[in-house]
Amino acid sequence: MDYLFTPWRYSYIQSSGLPQVCIFCEKAKSQDDAADYIVHRGEHCFIILNAYPYTSGHVMVVPYKHIDELRKLDSDAAREMMSLSQQLETVLRELYKPDGINLGMNIGAAAGAGVAGHIHMHILPRWTADSNFMTVVGETRVLPEDLATTYQRMKAKF
Numbered sequence: 001m002d003y004l005f006t007p008w009r010y011s012y013i014q015s016s017g018l019p020q021v022c023i024f025c026e027k028a029k030s031q032d033d034a035a036d037y038i039v040h041r042g043e044h045c046f047i048i049l050n051a052y053p054y055t056s057g058h059v060m061v062v063p064y065k066h067i068d069e070l071r072k073l074d075s076d077a078a079r080e081m082m083s084l085s086q087q088l089e090t091v092l093r094e095l096y097k098p099d100g101i102n103l104g105m106n107i108g109a110a111a112g113a114g115v116a117g118h119i120h121m122h123i124l125p126r127w128t129a130d131s132n133f134m135t136v137v138g139e140t141r142v143l144p145e146d147l148a149t150t151y152q153r154m155k156a157k158f
Helices: 007-016 023-029 075-096 134-138 147-155
Strands: 038-041 045-049 059-063 100-104 121-126
Touching: 023 045, 038 147, 045 075, 045 147, 059 075, 075 100, 075 121, 075 147
Parallel strands: none
Antiparallel strands: 038 045, 045 059, 059 121, 100 121
């Protein structure tokens, strides 16, 4: 078995701890959706581009309510989160023509949540033989599209 060590990842995990303010709550209060890359605002949840995407088109569905576990999300917000995720699957398939879609949620820091105190659903397009392994190998992500372009393309669909 081969091992590939990524000490840069460990320093990232250990360095910041929990933020003093919730980035999602701050973005939700903002009035400048374009600057904050908020693609759509629903009644219970909003759609925002991931500022550190694994691939172009990486978005998140975030409830307005600041909660740290999915089981605490009320039924109406949970339904809207899934409905927006379904819409995003359609949008991503139309805009990016991916071979597949990743959909998921990391609940808690130990599970890999970058913002552990506020749940959010990740939706991102994937392609056969895409190059997201570059993050591990070369500490680099290959993104063919900048966030401003992704925002404009996705915003037009909502």
